[in-house]
Protein backbone atom coordinates (compact mmCIF):
# COMPACT_ATOMS: atom_id res chain seq x y z
CA UNK A 1 0.00 0.00 0.00
CA UNK A 2 2.98 2.23 -0.33
CA UNK A 3 2.85 5.67 -1.87
CA UNK A 4 5.78 6.39 -4.17
CA UNK A 5 6.71 9.74 -5.70
CA UNK A 6 8.60 10.26 -8.95
CA UNK A 7 10.24 13.44 -10.18
CA UNK A 8 9.77 13.47 -13.94
CA UNK A 9 12.47 15.32 -15.85
CA UNK A 10 11.04 16.71 -19.07
CA UNK A 11 13.17 18.29 -21.75
CA UNK A 12 11.99 19.48 -25.14
CA UNK A 13 8.65 17.76 -24.68
CA UNK A 14 10.14 14.36 -23.85
CA UNK A 15 10.16 12.49 -20.55
CA UNK A 16 13.72 11.45 -19.73
CA UNK A 17 14.41 7.78 -20.34
CA UNK A 18 15.59 7.15 -16.76
CA UNK A 19 12.31 8.66 -15.48
CA UNK A 20 10.46 5.95 -17.37
CA UNK A 21 12.63 3.46 -15.48
CA UNK A 22 11.70 5.29 -12.25
CA UNK A 23 8.01 4.93 -13.21
CA UNK A 24 8.22 1.17 -13.59
CA UNK A 25 10.23 0.86 -10.38
CA UNK A 26 7.69 3.07 -8.57
CA UNK A 27 4.78 1.01 -9.90
CA UNK A 28 6.45 -2.22 -8.74
CA UNK A 29 7.11 -0.77 -5.28
CA UNK A 30 3.60 0.66 -4.90
CA UNK A 31 1.89 -2.56 -5.88
CA UNK A 32 -1.67 -2.75 -7.12
CA UNK A 33 -3.20 -1.00 -4.14
CA UNK A 34 -0.47 1.60 -3.70
CA UNK A 35 -0.22 4.98 -5.38
CA UNK A 36 2.32 6.48 -7.72
CA UNK A 37 2.39 10.27 -7.77
CA UNK A 38 4.54 12.19 -10.23
CA UNK A 39 5.77 15.78 -10.40
CA UNK A 40 7.10 17.64 -13.41
CA UNK A 41 8.62 21.11 -13.20
CA UNK A 42 9.72 23.51 -15.90
CA UNK A 43 8.33 25.78 -18.58
CA UNK A 44 5.58 24.28 -20.70
CA UNK A 45 5.81 20.82 -19.17
CA UNK A 46 2.09 20.25 -18.42
CA UNK A 47 1.17 18.68 -21.73
CA UNK A 48 4.00 16.14 -21.69
CA UNK A 49 3.38 15.49 -17.99
CA UNK A 50 -0.09 14.13 -18.87
CA UNK A 51 1.66 11.16 -20.52
CA UNK A 52 2.84 10.09 -17.08
CA UNK A 53 -0.62 8.60 -16.48
CA UNK A 54 0.01 6.26 -19.40
CA UNK A 55 3.34 5.27 -17.84
CA UNK A 56 1.66 4.26 -14.59
CA UNK A 57 1.07 7.38 -12.49
CA UNK A 58 -2.12 7.63 -10.42
CA UNK A 59 -1.75 11.37 -9.93
CA UNK A 60 0.30 13.84 -11.90
CA UNK A 61 1.31 17.32 -10.77
CA UNK A 62 3.01 20.01 -12.84
CA UNK A 63 4.79 23.17 -11.77
CA UNK A 64 4.67 25.01 -15.07
CA UNK A 65 6.34 28.41 -14.91
CA UNK A 66 8.52 30.53 -17.17
CA UNK A 67 11.01 31.09 -14.34
CA UNK A 68 11.63 27.33 -14.21
CA UNK A 69 12.85 27.26 -17.83
CA UNK A 70 16.40 26.33 -16.82
CA UNK A 71 17.37 24.13 -13.91
CA UNK A 72 18.56 26.00 -10.84
CA UNK A 73 18.77 24.41 -7.41
CA UNK A 74 17.00 26.80 -5.06
CA UNK A 75 13.51 27.19 -6.59
CA UNK A 76 13.42 23.57 -7.75
CA UNK A 77 14.39 22.23 -4.33
CA UNK A 78 11.93 24.52 -2.51
CA UNK A 79 9.05 23.53 -4.71
CA UNK A 80 9.86 19.81 -4.84
CA UNK A 81 10.43 19.61 -1.09
CA UNK A 82 7.13 21.40 -0.45
CA UNK A 83 5.28 18.99 -2.75
CA UNK A 84 6.88 15.96 -1.07
CA UNK A 85 5.86 17.20 2.38
CA UNK A 86 2.25 17.38 1.15
CA UNK A 87 2.39 13.98 -0.51
CA UNK A 88 4.35 12.24 2.29
CA UNK A 89 5.40 9.23 0.18
CA UNK A 90 7.52 6.39 1.59
CA UNK A 91 10.07 7.00 -1.13
CA UNK A 92 10.77 9.55 -3.85
CA UNK A 93 12.55 8.51 -7.05
CA UNK A 94 14.65 10.88 -9.14
CA UNK A 95 16.60 10.01 -12.30
CA UNK A 96 20.40 9.84 -11.88
CA UNK A 97 20.96 12.65 -14.38
CA UNK A 98 23.00 15.77 -13.57
CA UNK A 99 19.67 17.49 -12.78
CA UNK A 100 18.11 14.59 -10.86
CA UNK A 101 21.23 13.93 -8.78
CA UNK A 102 21.49 17.55 -7.68
CA UNK A 103 17.77 17.89 -6.98
CA UNK A 104 17.54 14.62 -5.04
CA UNK A 105 20.48 15.60 -2.82
CA UNK A 106 19.16 19.15 -2.36
CA UNK A 107 15.68 17.96 -1.41
CA UNK A 108 17.09 15.34 1.00
CA UNK A 109 19.02 18.22 2.59
CA UNK A 110 15.98 20.48 2.91
CA UNK A 111 13.80 17.71 4.37
CA UNK A 112 16.54 16.04 6.39
CA UNK A 113 15.55 12.82 4.63
CA UNK A 114 17.66 9.81 3.76
CA UNK A 115 19.38 10.32 0.41
CA UNK A 116 21.05 7.71 -1.79
CA UNK A 117 22.39 8.57 -5.22
CA UNK A 118 23.03 6.07 -8.03
CA UNK A 119 20.77 3.49 -6.34
CA UNK A 120 20.41 0.14 -8.09
CA UNK A 121 17.39 -1.06 -6.14
CA UNK A 122 14.89 -0.08 -3.45
CA UNK A 123 13.16 -2.19 -0.82
CA UNK A 124 10.18 -1.06 1.22
CA UNK A 125 8.69 -3.16 4.01
CA UNK A 126 6.89 -1.26 6.73
CA UNK A 127 9.40 1.04 8.37
CA UNK A 128 12.28 -0.60 6.55
CA UNK A 129 13.10 1.75 3.71
CA UNK A 130 16.31 0.65 2.09
CA UNK A 131 18.19 1.54 -1.06
CA UNK A 132 20.85 -0.73 -2.49
CA UNK A 133 23.92 0.38 -4.39
CA UNK A 134 26.58 -1.67 -6.08
CA UNK A 135 29.77 0.20 -5.48
CA UNK A 136 33.57 0.07 -5.20
CA UNK A 137 34.03 -0.98 -8.79
CA UNK A 138 31.26 -3.59 -8.48
CA UNK A 139 33.02 -5.37 -5.66
CA UNK A 140 30.59 -4.49 -2.89
CA UNK A 141 26.83 -4.25 -2.56
CA UNK A 142 25.71 -1.91 0.19
CA UNK A 143 22.28 -1.39 1.73
CA UNK A 144 21.47 2.11 2.96
CA UNK A 145 18.49 2.34 5.30
CA UNK A 146 16.56 5.50 6.09
CA UNK A 147 17.01 6.25 9.79
CA UNK A 148 13.86 6.42 11.93
CA UNK A 149 11.43 5.67 9.10
CA UNK A 150 12.33 8.85 7.20
CA UNK A 151 11.36 9.38 3.60
CA UNK A 152 13.84 7.67 1.30
CA UNK A 153 15.06 9.89 -1.51
CA UNK A 154 16.95 8.15 -4.26
CA UNK A 155 18.41 8.86 -7.67
CA UNK A 156 17.95 5.72 -9.73
CA UNK A 157 20.92 4.64 -11.81
CA UNK A 158 20.40 4.31 -15.54
CA UNK A 159 19.58 0.69 -16.34
CA UNK A 160 18.41 -0.21 -12.82
CA UNK A 161 14.91 -1.00 -14.12
CA UNK A 162 13.20 -1.54 -17.44
CA UNK A 163 11.42 1.50 -18.83
CA UNK A 164 7.68 1.54 -18.11
CA UNK A 165 5.55 0.71 -21.13
CA UNK A 166 2.90 3.14 -22.28
CA UNK A 167 -0.78 2.39 -21.80
CA UNK A 168 -2.86 4.86 -23.82
CA UNK A 169 -5.94 3.74 -21.87
CA UNK A 170 -4.63 5.34 -18.66
CA UNK A 171 -5.40 9.05 -18.62
CA UNK A 172 -6.18 11.75 -16.10
CA UNK A 173 -6.08 15.44 -15.35
CA UNK A 174 -2.77 17.07 -14.46
CA UNK A 175 -2.98 19.13 -11.28
CA UNK A 176 -1.19 22.46 -11.28
CA UNK A 177 1.30 23.14 -8.51
CA UNK A 178 1.40 26.81 -7.71
CA UNK A 179 4.88 28.23 -8.03
CA UNK A 180 5.82 30.76 -5.41
CA UNK A 181 9.33 29.67 -4.53
CA UNK A 182 12.18 31.86 -3.45
CA UNK A 183 13.05 33.26 -6.84
CA UNK A 184 14.24 36.62 -5.60
CA UNK A 185 17.87 36.98 -6.52
CA UNK A 186 18.14 33.29 -7.37
CA UNK A 187 20.53 31.92 -9.91
CA UNK A 188 19.66 31.80 -13.59
CA UNK A 189 20.77 29.94 -16.66
CA UNK A 190 22.26 32.48 -19.06
CA UNK A 191 23.15 30.22 -21.95
CA UNK A 192 22.77 26.63 -23.06
CA UNK A 193 25.23 24.98 -25.37
CA UNK A 194 23.87 21.51 -25.90
CA UNK A 195 24.37 19.13 -28.79
CA UNK A 196 21.29 17.61 -30.36
CA UNK A 197 21.11 13.88 -29.95
CA UNK A 198 21.88 12.41 -33.35
CA UNK A 199 22.45 8.77 -32.54
CA UNK A 200 20.73 6.18 -30.43
CA UNK A 201 23.46 4.21 -28.69
CA UNK A 202 21.00 2.53 -26.36
CA UNK A 203 19.21 0.69 -29.12
CA UNK A 204 22.42 -0.38 -30.91
CA UNK A 205 23.14 -4.13 -31.20
CA UNK A 206 26.78 -3.56 -32.14
CA UNK A 207 28.98 -0.70 -30.96
CA UNK A 208 32.52 0.10 -32.04
CA UNK A 209 34.00 2.46 -29.47
CA UNK A 210 37.20 4.46 -29.67
CA UNK A 211 39.31 5.86 -26.84
CA UNK A 212 42.28 8.17 -26.50
CA UNK A 213 44.41 5.40 -27.99
CA UNK A 214 42.92 6.15 -31.41
CA UNK A 215 45.33 9.06 -31.33
CA UNK A 216 43.73 11.74 -33.48
CA UNK A 217 40.61 12.95 -35.24
CA UNK A 218 41.98 11.66 -38.57
CA UNK A 219 42.57 8.20 -37.11
CA UNK A 220 38.90 8.01 -36.20
CA UNK A 221 38.29 6.98 -39.81
CA UNK A 222 39.50 3.51 -38.74
CA UNK A 223 36.70 3.36 -36.19
CA UNK A 224 34.16 4.64 -38.72
CA UNK A 225 35.23 2.09 -41.32
CA UNK A 226 35.01 -0.80 -38.88
CA UNK A 227 31.61 0.43 -37.67
CA UNK A 228 30.24 0.69 -41.18
CA UNK A 229 31.55 -2.77 -42.07
CA UNK A 230 29.61 -4.10 -39.08
CA UNK A 231 26.56 -1.86 -39.35
CA UNK A 232 27.46 -0.60 -35.87
CA UNK A 233 27.05 2.67 -33.99
CA UNK A 234 30.15 4.57 -32.85
CA UNK A 235 30.84 5.01 -29.15
CA UNK A 236 33.58 6.92 -27.36
CA UNK A 237 35.20 7.57 -24.01
CA UNK A 238 35.10 10.88 -22.29
CA UNK A 239 38.72 11.47 -23.26
CA UNK A 240 37.64 11.43 -26.92
CA UNK A 241 34.71 13.77 -26.33
CA UNK A 242 36.91 16.14 -24.29
CA UNK A 243 39.43 16.15 -27.13
CA UNK A 244 36.63 17.22 -29.47
CA UNK A 245 36.99 14.20 -31.79
CA UNK A 246 33.31 13.27 -31.37
CA UNK A 247 30.23 15.03 -29.98
CA UNK A 248 28.97 14.26 -26.49
CA UNK A 249 26.13 11.98 -27.57
CA UNK A 250 28.73 9.31 -28.40
CA UNK A 251 30.05 9.14 -24.85
CA UNK A 252 29.57 5.91 -22.94
CA UNK A 253 30.00 5.61 -19.19
CA UNK A 254 29.03 7.15 -15.91
CA UNK A 255 28.43 10.59 -17.35
CA UNK A 256 27.39 9.28 -20.74
CA UNK A 257 25.13 6.51 -22.00
CA UNK A 258 24.74 3.09 -20.42
CA UNK A 259 24.65 0.52 -23.21
CA UNK A 260 24.09 -3.21 -23.49
CA UNK A 261 24.73 -4.21 -27.11
CA UNK A 262 25.30 -7.80 -28.23
CA UNK A 263 28.81 -6.87 -29.27
CA UNK A 264 31.09 -4.08 -28.02
CA UNK A 265 34.47 -3.52 -29.63
CA UNK A 266 36.69 -1.30 -27.46
CA UNK A 267 39.57 0.20 -29.44
CA UNK A 268 42.31 2.09 -27.62
CA UNK A 269 40.26 2.29 -24.44
CA UNK A 270 42.00 1.76 -21.10
CA UNK A 271 38.81 0.71 -19.31
CA UNK A 272 38.57 3.20 -16.44
CA UNK A 273 35.78 2.31 -14.01
CA UNK A 274 33.76 5.35 -15.17
CA UNK A 275 33.78 3.93 -18.69
CA UNK A 276 33.21 0.30 -17.69
CA UNK A 277 30.01 1.03 -15.75
CA UNK A 278 28.46 2.12 -19.02
CA UNK A 279 29.30 -0.96 -21.10
CA UNK A 280 30.29 -3.94 -18.93
CA UNK A 281 26.98 -5.74 -19.41
CA UNK A 282 27.49 -6.00 -23.17
CA UNK A 283 26.92 -9.51 -24.55
CA UNK A 284 30.42 -9.94 -25.96
CA UNK A 285 33.34 -7.57 -25.55
CA UNK A 286 36.37 -7.43 -27.81
CA UNK A 287 39.21 -5.20 -26.61
CA UNK A 288 42.09 -4.00 -28.73
CA UNK A 289 44.85 -2.32 -26.77
CA UNK A 290 48.63 -2.11 -26.98
CA UNK A 291 48.96 -2.39 -23.20
CA UNK A 292 48.49 -6.00 -22.01
CA UNK A 293 47.73 -4.68 -18.51
CA UNK A 294 44.91 -2.32 -19.54
CA UNK A 295 41.95 -2.83 -17.15
CA UNK A 296 39.58 -3.23 -20.12
CA UNK A 297 41.05 -6.73 -20.62
CA UNK A 298 39.62 -7.79 -17.25
CA UNK A 299 36.12 -7.65 -18.68
CA UNK A 300 36.84 -8.56 -22.32
CA UNK A 301 35.81 -11.89 -23.83
CA UNK A 302 38.41 -11.48 -26.56
CA UNK A 303 41.71 -9.82 -25.72
CA UNK A 304 43.72 -8.51 -28.63
CA UNK A 305 47.05 -7.04 -27.55
CA UNK A 306 48.13 -4.93 -30.47
CA UNK A 307 48.04 -1.65 -32.32
CA UNK A 308 44.52 -0.79 -33.46
CA UNK A 309 45.94 0.77 -36.62
CA UNK A 310 47.19 -2.68 -37.63
CA UNK A 311 44.37 -4.79 -36.21
CA UNK A 312 41.35 -2.87 -37.47
CA UNK A 313 42.28 -3.07 -41.17
CA UNK A 314 42.61 -6.85 -40.82
CA UNK A 315 39.18 -7.07 -39.23
CA UNK A 316 37.66 -4.94 -41.97
CA UNK A 317 39.26 -7.09 -44.64
CA UNK A 318 37.92 -10.27 -43.02
CA UNK A 319 34.45 -8.76 -42.77
CA UNK A 320 34.47 -7.73 -46.40
CA UNK A 321 35.69 -11.08 -47.70
CA UNK B 322 36.62 42.98 -6.17
CA UNK B 323 38.30 40.52 -3.90
CA UNK B 324 36.52 37.26 -3.35
CA UNK B 325 36.71 35.14 -0.22
CA UNK B 326 36.43 31.41 -0.76
CA UNK B 327 35.86 28.50 1.55
CA UNK B 328 36.95 25.13 0.18
CA UNK B 329 35.55 21.95 1.74
CA UNK B 330 38.06 19.13 1.39
CA UNK B 331 37.96 15.42 2.08
CA UNK B 332 40.31 12.53 2.16
CA UNK B 333 38.52 9.62 0.53
CA UNK B 334 39.11 6.01 -0.29
CA UNK B 335 41.04 5.43 -3.44
CA UNK B 336 38.91 3.01 -5.40
CA UNK B 337 41.00 2.92 -8.56
CA UNK B 338 42.16 -0.54 -9.57
CA UNK B 339 40.87 -2.43 -6.56
CA UNK B 340 42.35 -5.88 -6.28
CA UNK B 341 40.89 -8.72 -4.24
CA UNK B 342 38.16 -8.58 -1.63
CA UNK B 343 37.88 -5.43 0.42
CA UNK B 344 35.41 -6.74 3.01
CA UNK B 345 36.06 -8.94 6.02
CA UNK B 346 33.80 -11.84 7.08
CA UNK B 347 31.46 -9.51 8.94
CA UNK B 348 30.96 -7.30 5.90
CA UNK B 349 33.12 -4.44 7.10
CA UNK B 350 35.77 -2.79 5.03
CA UNK B 351 39.07 -4.43 5.94
CA UNK B 352 41.53 -2.05 7.55
CA UNK B 353 44.22 -1.30 5.02
CA UNK B 354 42.30 -2.81 2.10
CA UNK B 355 41.80 0.62 0.64
CA UNK B 356 44.26 3.47 0.42
CA UNK B 357 43.03 7.00 0.81
CA UNK B 358 43.76 10.04 -1.28
CA UNK B 359 42.81 13.67 -1.56
CA UNK B 360 39.42 13.72 -3.29
CA UNK B 361 40.37 14.78 -6.82
CA UNK B 362 37.34 17.00 -7.33
CA UNK B 363 38.11 18.76 -4.04
CA UNK B 364 41.60 19.42 -5.38
CA UNK B 365 40.00 20.96 -8.44
CA UNK B 366 37.83 23.07 -6.16
CA UNK B 367 40.94 24.32 -4.38
CA UNK B 368 42.57 25.11 -7.73
CA UNK B 369 39.48 27.08 -8.81
CA UNK B 370 39.69 29.09 -5.57
CA UNK B 371 43.42 29.72 -6.07
CA UNK B 372 42.75 31.06 -9.57
CA UNK B 373 40.09 33.43 -8.30
CA UNK B 374 42.56 34.62 -5.67
CA UNK B 375 45.33 35.05 -8.30
CA UNK B 376 43.07 37.24 -10.36
CA UNK B 377 41.21 39.32 -7.87
CA UNK B 378 42.58 38.66 -4.41
CA UNK B 379 40.75 37.45 -1.35
CA UNK B 380 41.25 34.84 1.30
CA UNK B 381 40.95 31.07 1.00
CA UNK B 382 39.92 29.02 4.00
CA UNK B 383 39.97 25.24 3.78
CA UNK B 384 37.67 23.25 6.05
CA UNK B 385 37.61 19.50 6.70
CA UNK B 386 35.84 17.25 9.14
CA UNK B 387 37.89 14.81 11.18
CA UNK B 388 41.38 14.05 12.36
CA UNK B 389 44.04 13.09 11.62
CA UNK B 390 43.29 12.49 7.92
CA UNK B 391 41.34 15.72 7.69
CA UNK B 392 44.33 17.57 9.08
CA UNK B 393 46.60 16.10 6.43
CA UNK B 394 44.45 17.35 3.58
CA UNK B 395 44.16 20.72 5.29
CA UNK B 396 47.93 21.00 5.50
CA UNK B 397 48.14 20.02 1.84
CA UNK B 398 45.79 22.94 1.08
CA UNK B 399 48.07 25.33 2.97
CA UNK B 400 51.06 24.02 0.97
CA UNK B 401 49.18 24.73 -2.25
CA UNK B 402 48.28 28.27 -1.32
CA UNK B 403 45.25 28.38 0.99
CA UNK B 404 45.49 31.13 3.62
CA UNK B 405 43.83 29.39 6.53
CA UNK B 406 42.52 26.02 7.55
CA UNK B 407 39.90 24.89 10.03
CA UNK B 408 39.32 21.41 11.31
CA UNK B 409 35.92 20.31 12.56
CA UNK B 410 36.52 17.81 15.30
CA UNK B 411 34.16 14.93 14.54
CA UNK B 412 34.66 11.42 13.18
CA UNK B 413 33.64 11.74 9.52
CA UNK B 414 33.69 7.99 9.04
CA UNK B 415 30.53 7.55 11.16
CA UNK B 416 28.65 10.48 9.65
CA UNK B 417 26.70 10.78 6.40
CA UNK B 418 26.59 13.76 4.07
CA UNK B 419 23.53 15.18 5.85
CA UNK B 420 25.30 15.25 9.24
CA UNK B 421 28.48 16.59 7.64
CA UNK B 422 26.52 19.34 5.90
CA UNK B 423 25.02 20.59 9.18
CA UNK B 424 28.45 20.73 10.85
CA UNK B 425 30.06 22.33 7.81
CA UNK B 426 27.29 24.91 7.37
CA UNK B 427 27.85 26.04 10.94
CA UNK B 428 31.61 26.15 10.33
CA UNK B 429 31.13 28.18 7.14
CA UNK B 430 29.01 30.70 9.05
CA UNK B 431 31.89 31.14 11.50
CA UNK B 432 34.25 32.00 8.63
CA UNK B 433 34.18 35.70 7.91
CA UNK B 434 32.08 36.66 4.91
CA UNK B 435 32.73 33.94 2.36
CA UNK B 436 31.54 34.83 -1.15
CA UNK B 437 31.81 31.30 -2.48
CA UNK B 438 31.92 27.89 -0.88
CA UNK B 439 33.57 25.38 -3.20
CA UNK B 440 33.75 21.62 -2.99
CA UNK B 441 33.97 18.59 -5.26
CA UNK B 442 30.78 17.22 -6.76
CA UNK B 443 31.47 13.56 -6.29
CA UNK B 444 33.25 11.25 -3.97
CA UNK B 445 34.99 8.75 -6.20
CA UNK B 446 32.98 5.56 -6.59
CA UNK B 447 31.14 5.76 -3.27
CA UNK B 448 29.70 8.62 -5.34
CA UNK B 449 27.33 10.03 -2.89
CA UNK B 450 27.96 13.43 -4.41
CA UNK B 451 25.52 15.02 -1.97
CA UNK B 452 27.66 17.23 0.21
CA UNK B 453 27.54 20.45 -1.85
CA UNK B 454 23.79 20.26 -2.48
CA UNK B 455 23.04 19.49 1.15
CA UNK B 456 25.37 22.21 2.40
CA UNK B 457 23.63 24.77 0.17
CA UNK B 458 20.22 23.58 1.39
CA UNK B 459 21.38 23.95 5.00
CA UNK B 460 22.75 27.45 4.36
CA UNK B 461 19.65 28.34 2.26
CA UNK B 462 22.00 29.47 -0.52
CA UNK B 463 21.98 28.73 -4.23
CA UNK B 464 23.93 25.74 -5.47
CA UNK B 465 25.45 24.92 -8.83
CA UNK B 466 26.82 21.41 -9.35
CA UNK B 467 29.10 19.83 -11.97
CA UNK B 468 30.90 23.13 -12.50
CA UNK B 469 33.99 22.99 -14.72
CA UNK B 470 35.05 26.62 -14.41
CA UNK B 471 34.23 29.81 -12.58
CA UNK B 472 34.33 32.38 -15.38
CA UNK B 473 33.77 35.61 -13.46
CA UNK B 474 33.01 36.90 -9.99
CA UNK B 475 31.74 40.48 -10.03
CA UNK B 476 28.82 42.66 -9.03
CA UNK B 477 27.55 40.26 -6.41
CA UNK B 478 27.29 37.42 -8.94
CA UNK B 479 29.42 34.51 -10.08
CA UNK B 480 29.19 33.21 -13.63
CA UNK B 481 30.06 29.55 -13.92
CA UNK B 482 30.19 26.87 -16.61
CA UNK B 483 28.29 23.72 -15.69
CA UNK B 484 28.57 20.39 -17.48
CA UNK B 485 25.28 18.70 -18.35
CA UNK B 486 24.54 15.54 -20.29
CA UNK B 487 24.93 16.84 -23.80
CA UNK B 488 27.00 19.94 -23.31
CA UNK B 489 27.32 22.97 -21.09
CA UNK B 490 25.26 25.68 -19.45
CA UNK B 491 26.43 29.10 -18.33
CA UNK B 492 24.82 29.83 -14.98
CA UNK B 493 24.77 33.09 -13.06
CA UNK B 494 24.50 32.64 -9.33
CA UNK B 495 24.32 35.29 -6.59
CA UNK B 496 26.98 35.58 -3.87
CA UNK B 497 27.21 33.82 -1.55
CA UNK B 498 26.64 30.49 -3.32
CA UNK B 499 27.85 26.94 -3.01
CA UNK B 500 29.61 25.61 -6.09
CA UNK B 501 30.43 21.95 -6.59
CA UNK B 502 33.28 21.40 -9.00
CA UNK B 503 33.00 18.55 -11.51
CA UNK B 504 35.05 15.63 -12.70
CA UNK B 505 38.78 15.36 -12.43
CA UNK B 506 40.70 17.53 -14.82
CA UNK B 507 42.84 15.35 -17.02
CA UNK B 508 46.48 15.22 -16.06
CA UNK B 509 47.77 16.94 -19.17
CA UNK B 510 45.05 19.55 -18.91
CA UNK B 511 46.46 23.06 -18.62
CA UNK B 512 43.88 23.63 -15.89
CA UNK B 513 45.18 20.80 -13.72
CA UNK B 514 45.75 21.59 -10.04
CA UNK B 515 49.04 23.19 -9.12
CA UNK B 516 51.36 21.20 -6.86
CA UNK B 517 52.39 22.07 -3.34
CA UNK B 518 55.11 24.69 -3.07
CA UNK B 519 58.32 23.82 -1.19
CA UNK B 520 58.49 27.35 0.18
CA UNK B 521 54.97 27.12 1.59
CA UNK B 522 55.75 23.68 3.02
CA UNK B 523 58.57 25.12 5.09
CA UNK B 524 56.47 28.08 6.16
CA UNK B 525 53.26 26.22 6.97
CA UNK B 526 54.61 22.97 8.37
CA UNK B 527 54.05 23.97 11.97
CA UNK B 528 51.17 26.42 11.48
CA UNK B 529 48.55 25.50 14.06
CA UNK B 530 45.21 24.48 12.56
CA UNK B 531 42.31 25.78 14.64
CA UNK B 532 39.77 23.20 15.74
CA UNK B 533 36.02 23.68 16.08
CA UNK B 534 34.12 21.17 18.19
CA UNK B 535 30.56 20.14 17.34
CA UNK B 536 29.42 21.83 20.56
CA UNK B 537 30.97 25.11 19.39
CA UNK B 538 28.99 24.64 16.18
CA UNK B 539 25.74 24.19 18.09
CA UNK B 540 25.58 20.42 17.53
CA UNK B 541 25.37 18.34 20.71
CA UNK B 542 25.64 14.94 19.02
CA UNK B 543 26.62 14.82 15.33
CA UNK B 544 25.69 11.11 15.08
CA UNK B 545 22.07 12.06 15.88
CA UNK B 546 21.98 13.99 12.58
CA UNK B 547 22.63 10.90 10.47
CA UNK B 548 19.68 10.11 8.17
CA UNK B 549 21.12 7.21 6.16
CA UNK B 550 22.67 4.13 7.76
CA UNK B 551 24.64 1.31 6.19
CA UNK B 552 22.80 -1.83 7.27
CA UNK B 553 24.58 -4.42 5.18
CA UNK B 554 27.68 -4.73 3.05
CA UNK B 555 28.49 -7.81 1.03
CA UNK B 556 31.15 -8.73 -1.46
CA UNK B 557 29.90 -9.23 -4.97
CA UNK B 558 31.50 -12.38 -6.34
CA UNK B 559 33.78 -11.42 -9.21
CA UNK B 560 32.12 -12.07 -12.52
CA UNK B 561 33.69 -15.00 -14.25
CA UNK B 562 33.75 -14.49 -17.96
CA UNK B 563 35.13 -16.75 -20.57
CA UNK B 564 38.02 -14.77 -21.89
CA UNK B 565 40.69 -15.57 -24.39
CA UNK B 566 43.64 -13.92 -25.98
CA UNK B 567 43.54 -13.56 -29.73
CA UNK B 568 46.84 -13.11 -31.56
CA UNK B 569 46.44 -10.18 -33.94
CA UNK B 570 48.93 -11.80 -36.35
CA UNK B 571 46.85 -14.96 -36.57
CA UNK B 572 44.27 -14.24 -39.27
CA UNK B 573 42.51 -17.57 -38.77
CA UNK B 574 42.04 -16.79 -35.06
CA UNK B 575 40.64 -13.35 -35.89
CA UNK B 576 38.27 -14.97 -38.34
CA UNK B 577 37.07 -17.52 -35.77
CA UNK B 578 36.49 -14.69 -33.32
CA UNK B 579 34.41 -12.70 -35.80
CA UNK B 580 32.38 -15.79 -36.69
CA UNK B 581 31.65 -16.42 -33.03
CA UNK B 582 30.57 -12.91 -32.16
CA UNK B 583 28.54 -12.41 -35.32
CA UNK B 584 26.80 -15.77 -35.14
CA UNK B 585 23.12 -15.34 -35.91
CA UNK B 586 23.49 -11.88 -37.44
Ligand SMILES: Cc1cc2nc3c(=O)[nH]c(=O)nc-3n(C[C@H](O)[C@H](O)[C@H](O)COP(=O)(O)OP(=O)(O)OC[C@H]3O[C@@H](n4cnc5c(N)ncnc54)[C@H](O)[C@@H]3O)c2cc1C
Nearest residue numbers: 211212213237238253254255256268270274275290291308
Ligand atom coordinates in the same frame (compact mmCIF):
# COMPACT_ATOMS: atom_id res chain seq x y z
C1 LIG C 1 33.31 11.58 -12.24
C2 LIG C 1 33.90 11.08 -13.53
C3 LIG C 1 33.05 10.72 -14.56
C4 LIG C 1 33.57 10.19 -15.73
N1 LIG C 1 32.70 9.77 -16.70
C5 LIG C 1 33.19 9.13 -17.78
C6 LIG C 1 32.31 8.56 -18.77
O1 LIG C 1 31.08 8.68 -18.69
N2 LIG C 1 32.85 7.90 -19.81
C7 LIG C 1 34.20 7.73 -19.95
O2 LIG C 1 34.62 7.10 -20.93
N3 LIG C 1 35.05 8.29 -19.08
C8 LIG C 1 34.59 8.97 -17.99
N4 LIG C 1 35.46 9.52 -17.10
C9 LIG C 1 36.90 9.53 -17.44
C10 LIG C 1 37.59 8.21 -17.13
O3 LIG C 1 38.02 8.23 -15.79
C11 LIG C 1 38.81 8.02 -18.03
O4 LIG C 1 39.65 9.13 -17.91
C12 LIG C 1 38.48 7.80 -19.51
O5 LIG C 1 37.48 6.81 -19.65
C13 LIG C 1 39.72 7.38 -20.23
O6 LIG C 1 39.47 7.32 -21.61
P1 LIG C 1 40.35 6.43 -22.57
O7 LIG C 1 40.27 5.00 -22.19
O8 LIG C 1 39.91 6.79 -23.95
O9 LIG C 1 41.81 7.03 -22.41
P2 LIG C 1 43.11 6.46 -21.70
O10 LIG C 1 42.83 6.08 -20.32
O11 LIG C 1 44.17 7.47 -21.98
O12 LIG C 1 43.44 5.12 -22.48
C14 LIG C 1 43.93 5.04 -23.79
C15 LIG C 1 44.29 3.57 -24.04
O13 LIG C 1 44.66 3.39 -25.41
C16 LIG C 1 45.73 2.48 -25.48
N5 LIG C 1 46.42 2.73 -26.75
C17 LIG C 1 47.27 3.75 -27.05
N6 LIG C 1 47.66 3.66 -28.35
C18 LIG C 1 47.06 2.57 -28.87
C19 LIG C 1 47.07 1.95 -30.15
N7 LIG C 1 47.77 2.46 -31.17
N8 LIG C 1 46.37 0.82 -30.33
C20 LIG C 1 45.63 0.29 -29.30
N9 LIG C 1 45.57 0.84 -28.07
C21 LIG C 1 46.27 1.97 -27.86
C22 LIG C 1 46.54 2.74 -24.25
O14 LIG C 1 47.28 1.56 -23.90
C23 LIG C 1 45.46 3.07 -23.20
O15 LIG C 1 45.06 1.91 -22.50
C24 LIG C 1 34.97 10.08 -15.92
C25 LIG C 1 35.82 10.50 -14.92
C26 LIG C 1 35.31 10.98 -13.72
C27 LIG C 1 36.27 11.39 -12.64
Ligand SMILES: Nc1ncnc2c1ncn2[C@@H]1O[C@H](COP(=O)(O)O)[C@@H](O)[C@H]1O
Nearest residue numbers: 331332333385386413414444447448449
Ligand atom coordinates in the same frame (compact mmCIF):
# COMPACT_ATOMS: atom_id res chain seq x y z
N1 LIG D 1 33.78 16.55 4.72
C1 LIG D 1 34.43 15.41 4.93
N2 LIG D 1 35.59 15.40 5.64
C2 LIG D 1 36.26 14.25 5.83
N3 LIG D 1 35.87 13.05 5.34
C3 LIG D 1 34.72 13.00 4.63
C4 LIG D 1 33.96 14.17 4.38
N4 LIG D 1 32.89 13.78 3.61
C5 LIG D 1 32.99 12.46 3.40
N5 LIG D 1 34.08 11.98 4.03
C6 LIG D 1 34.54 10.60 4.04
O1 LIG D 1 34.81 10.19 2.71
C7 LIG D 1 34.59 8.79 2.62
C8 LIG D 1 33.73 8.43 1.40
O2 LIG D 1 32.43 8.98 1.53
P1 LIG D 1 31.14 8.31 0.81
O3 LIG D 1 31.59 7.80 -0.51
O4 LIG D 1 30.13 9.41 0.74
O5 LIG D 1 30.70 7.18 1.69
C9 LIG D 1 33.97 8.35 3.92
O6 LIG D 1 34.99 7.76 4.72
C10 LIG D 1 33.48 9.64 4.50
O7 LIG D 1 33.42 9.59 5.89
